[in-house]
Each structure stands twice: as structure tokens, then as C-alpha cells.
Amino acid sequence: MTHAPPESSPRRSRRAPSGRRAARPPRRRRVWRWIVLALVLLLLAVGGVGYWLYRGLDGNIKGVDIDRAIGGDRPERLPTSGQNVLILGSDSRAGDNAALNTGKVAGARSDTALVMHIPEGRREAVAVSIPRDTLVTRPECAGSDGGQVPAKERVMFNSIYAQAGPACVVKTVESMSGVRMDHYVEIDFAGFKGLVDAIGGVTVTVDRDIRDKSSGLDLTAGTHKLDGTESLAFVRTRHGIGDGSDLGRIGLQQQFMIALLSEIKKQDLLGSPAKTYRIADTLTAALTTDSELASLTKLAEFGRSLNGVDPSTMETIMLPVEYDRIDRNRVVAAEPQAGQLWKALREDAEIPESAKKSPAGGGTS
Incomplete structure (x- = not known):
């Protein structure tokens, strides 16, 4: 059976280079x-x-x-x-x-x-x-x-x-x-973005430099407190990590959302x-x-x-x-x-x- 080509999308995923298996996704994605x-x-x-x-x-x-x-x-x-x-x-x-x-x-x-x-x-x-x-x-x-x-x-x-x-x-x-x-x-x-700014930012730690011109993310290895704009770049980035596929981004999203919830829990909401x-x-x-x-x-x-x-x-x-x-x-x-x-x-x-x-x-x- 002849299949119609997939509809075009402005955002195409990238497969790992030939001969390399795509990075294994994290077992839990708490996004x-x-x-x-x-x-x-x-x-x-x-x-x-x-x-x-x-x-x-x-x-x-x-x-x-x-x-x-x-x-x-x-x-x-x-x-x-x-x-x-x-x-x-x-x-x-x-x-x-x-x-x-x-x-x-x-x-x-x-x-x-x-x-x-x-x-x-x-x-x-x-x-x-x-x-x-x-x-x-x-x-x-x-x-x-x-x-x-x-x-x-x-x-x-x-x-x-x-x-x-x-x-x-x-x-x-x-x-x-x-x-x-x-x-x-x-x-x-x-x-x-507004939520992150409202709580005063979210702190994340990365073990290596991440530079992604597409998302605008530019972080050195270490701990950073991200504002709303930087947080969006963090959860969107993929070109600066791993093989450039969505799998690496999913790992960053997991890390960020856990940090976000931890920050919200530390806020004195009732007070x-x-x-x-x-x-x-x-x-x-x-x-x-x-x-x-x-x-x-x-x-x-x-x-x-x-x-x-x-x-x-x-x-x-x-x-x-x-x-x-x-x-x-x-x-x-x-x-x-x-x-x-x-x-x-x-x-x-x-x-x-x-x-x-x-x-x-x-x-x-």
C-alpha cells in the first residue's frame, strides 16, 4: 500500500547519527x-x-x-x-x-x-x-x-x-x-514563564556546559537560578545536549519540573x-x-x-x-x-x- 508522505512540520526531530543508538530515555518522566x-x-x-x-x-x-x-x-x-x-x-x-x-x-x-x-x-x-x-x-x-x-x-x-x-x-x-x-x-x-517569574526563579544544576543557539540557552557547568525566559530555553533545548534528539530534552524537562515543584513547596504559600x-x-x-x-x-x-x-x-x-x-x-x-x-x-x-x-x-x- 502506498502511503502519503507525512504532513510537513516546522519542527522536525533528529535521529541519532548512523551507527549510533538513540539515547535511552529516562525511566520516569515527571514533566x-x-x-x-x-x-x-x-x-x-x-x-x-x-x-x-x-x-x-x-x-x-x-x-x-x-x-x-x-x-x-x-x-x-x-x-x-x-x-x-x-x-x-x-x-x-x-x-x-x-x-x-x-x-x-x-x-x-x-x-x-x-x-x-x-x-x-x-x-x-x-x-x-x-x-x-x-x-x-x-x-x-x-x-x-x-x-x-x-x-x-x-x-x-x-x-x-x-x-x-x-x-x-x-x-x-x-x-x-x-x-x-x-x-x-x-x-x-x-x-x-510567568509561573517561574512569580515564584522568583528555579534553581538547577548541570554537570556540563550547555550552549544551544536555537533555544538561546547558554549555561556553564554548575548551579544556576533561572528566570522564566531562561527556564523556557532550558526545557526547550535539545541541540546542546546528547545527540540532538528529543530524548535529551525530556531528561532536562524531568529535572526542571522536579526543581520547580521543590521550589513551590519551599514557598510560604499559606503565610x-x-x-x-x-x-x-x-x-x-x-x-x-x-x-x-x-x-x-x-x-x-x-x-x-x-x-x-x-x-x-x-x-x-x-x-x-x-x-x-x-x-x-x-x-x-x-x-x-x-x-x-x-x-x-x-x-x-x-x-x-x-x-x-x-x-x-x-x-x-
């Missing part, structure tokens, strides 16, 4: 889930400062009616009380994000995508990372502008956000996995309502959720339902992928591993070890 957990802490902390503060924060959150946009053609909900949440970190080139666009690229991309599975009992959660360069079949979708976006094969996953909006990303994930997404949470890069409000205001302004979560009250209720989840036991794995046979700069879901992984989530069951192995990642997720 955007730390932001969600931090958000819950912040929301609970500001709960008593006053109704007018509540109204201001509540009005910040943007909602998307996912159910209406997708319609009834969706997988069944879990037969248990377990839930699945699609978390996107969006790299928008519009509005405040335009000034952060060092690559001068138009449009927007879902730079990070995690399917967070919260099993019955709300204790040992798992997050499945979908590599942004994965080629998928995009189903027919209702676009953000109200028109219809036709179905298409071999579309790069992170381009769907720009092509058709968040509801189509949800529908694509549901179509490829058979897993119903109960909720949707998105945070953009402009809000990420400084003004600072807490400033941080929460910055973060909620960067949030887009499904309409069922688009209020402080609903977010707080959902956060309280996660109280039993221990972050130290939360496993994050990568969707098993292999290099595409036509374009080695792209990956596709590896079978039967990917099918085993999605089946476990559909049934709220334990994920088998075989479903955690990714051929394109050196054999591990």
Missing part, C-alpha cells in the same frame, strides 16, 4: 504532571482569601466543551471509578507566546502530551507520554473555527492541535487508543496570601480545561479526589514506538506493545512489563 499537582496545592492554598479573589481566578480558566465538539462517537467510560485525563503542554505562537517564539514558527503545537490514568481507588496513577513526532491517523473532526477537518493518515501528532484544536487532539487519542478521556487540561508556555494569589493568578490564566473542570470549585473537587495518589509511586512511561519505515525522523506506535498498553488502561488493569518496552527508545520506556 507536566508536576504542574497539575502544583496547581492543586495552589488552589487549596488560596481557597480562603476572599470571594473577589475567587471570582478573579475562576474567570481566568478557559473551558472547551469537548463532549459537544466530539459528539457521541466515543469509547465507553471505564467500568470502574477510574478516570483518564489528557494533559497537553501547548507551544502556541499567538498572543503572549509570540514573544517567546525564538524559532519564528507560525501556528501552535502540543509540545507535550500525557494520558494520565487514575485507577479505581485513586492511589497508584500512571502517565503515558505520546511522543510528539508520532505518525497517527487523524479522524474527521470539528475544527476550532466550526468547520470540519477531514480524516487523514500519517499526520504528525503534535500538528493536530494547530490543524483542528484541542477537541480533535482528544478525539485522535481516543481513536488510536480506544480509551475514553474523561478530562482535558492544557497549559501554555507563556503561563509557564503569604498575596504571593499565593499572584502565583495562582498566573497559572490559572494559562489553563484551558474541558468544560466540566473549568472552574476553581470543580478543579478543587477533582484535586481532592487525587489526595490518595502518592507522586513518588506515580509511574510515567512512553507509548511504545518504533522508527517509521518511510521517514526515519518519525515514529509510529509499536505493536503489540502499544495495543497491550491501551488495553490495560481500558480495563483499569495493571500494565504488563512487555507494554513498557519501546523499540525506538533502545528497548525501554
Whole structure:
């Protein structure tokens, strides 16, 4: 069968040079889930400062009616009380994000995508990372502008956000996995930068010099306190580390998000309502959720339902992928591993070890 070439993307991944295996990805990627957990802490902390503060924060959150946009053609909900949440970190080139666009690229991309599975009992959660360069079949979708976006094969996953909006990303994930997404949470890069500046910066330590002209990152080996702009460069960089692929960047993202959460925990949020409000205001302004979560009250209720989840036991794995046979700069879901992984989530069951192995990642997720 003849395949159409993948849709062009301004941001192409780079494969390791011939004869070299791509760097093995870290076993745990605690990336955007730390932001969600931090958000819950912040929301609970500001709960008593006053109704007018509540109204201001509540009005910040943007909602998307996912159910209406997708319609009834969706997988069944879990037969248990377990839930699945699609978390996107969006790299928008519009509005405040335009000034952060060092690559001068138009449009927007879902730079990070995690399917967070919260099993019955709300204790040992798992997050499945979908590599942004994965080629998928995009189903027919209702676009953000109200028109219809036709179905298409071999579309790069992170381009769907720009092509058709968040509801189509949800529908694509549901179509490829058979897993119903109960909720949707998105945070953009402009809000990420503002959050770091609001808490006074984040301290990281690197064991070697990192210089990346593409991201603007220029660090010497040692400890540095990064402001918002520098932090964005840190989590975006890839050309100054490893083999220049996304795998090295994922490691830096993991390191940074742990440092970010540690910094938030050190802040005297309960003792400084003004600072807490400033941080929460910055973060909620960067949030887009499904309409069922688009209020402080609903977010707080959902956060309280996660109280039993221990972050130290939360496993994050990568969707098993292999290099595409036509374009080695792209990956596709590896079978039967990917099918085993999605089946476990559909049934709220334990994920088998075989479903955690990714051929394109050196054999591990």
C-alpha cells in the first residue's frame, strides 16, 4: 500500500547519527504532571482569601466543551471509578507566546502530551507520554473555527492541535487508543514563564556546559537560578545536549519540573496570601480545561479526589514506538506493545512489563 508522505512540520526531530543508538530515555518522566499537582496545592492554598479573589481566578480558566465538539462517537467510560485525563503542554505562537517564539514558527503545537490514568481507588496513577513526532491517523473532526477537518493518515501528532484544536487532539487519542478521556487540561508556555517569574526563579544544576543557539540557552557547568525566559530555553533545548534528539530534552524537562515543584513547596504559600494569589493568578490564566473542570470549585473537587495518589509511586512511561519505515525522523506506535498498553488502561488493569518496552527508545520506556 502506498502511503502519503507525512504532513510537513516546522519542527522536525533528529535521529541519532548512523551507527549510533538513540539515547535511552529516562525511566520516569515527571514533566507536566508536576504542574497539575502544583496547581492543586495552589488552589487549596488560596481557597480562603476572599470571594473577589475567587471570582478573579475562576474567570481566568478557559473551558472547551469537548463532549459537544466530539459528539457521541466515543469509547465507553471505564467500568470502574477510574478516570483518564489528557494533559497537553501547548507551544502556541499567538498572543503572549509570540514573544517567546525564538524559532519564528507560525501556528501552535502540543509540545507535550500525557494520558494520565487514575485507577479505581485513586492511589497508584500512571502517565503515558505520546511522543510528539508520532505518525497517527487523524479522524474527521470539528475544527476550532466550526468547520470540519477531514480524516487523514500519517499526520504528525503534535500538528493536530494547530490543524483542528484541542477537541480533535482528544478525539485522535481516543481513536488510536480506544480509551475514553474523561478530562482535558492544557497549559501554555507563556503561563509557564510567568509561573517561574512569580515564584522568583528555579534553581538547577548541570554537570556540563550547555550552549544551544536555537533555544538561546547558554549555561556553564554548575548551579544556576533561572528566570522564566531562561527556564523556557532550558526545557526547550535539545541541540546542546546528547545527540540532538528529543530524548535529551525530556531528561532536562524531568529535572526542571522536579526543581520547580521543590521550589513551590519551599514557598510560604499559606503565610503569604498575596504571593499565593499572584502565583495562582498566573497559572490559572494559562489553563484551558474541558468544560466540566473549568472552574476553581470543580478543579478543587477533582484535586481532592487525587489526595490518595502518592507522586513518588506515580509511574510515567512512553507509548511504545518504533522508527517509521518511510521517514526515519518519525515514529509510529509499536505493536503489540502499544495495543497491550491501551488495553490495560481500558480495563483499569495493571500494565504488563512487555507494554513498557519501546523499540525506538533502545528497548525501554
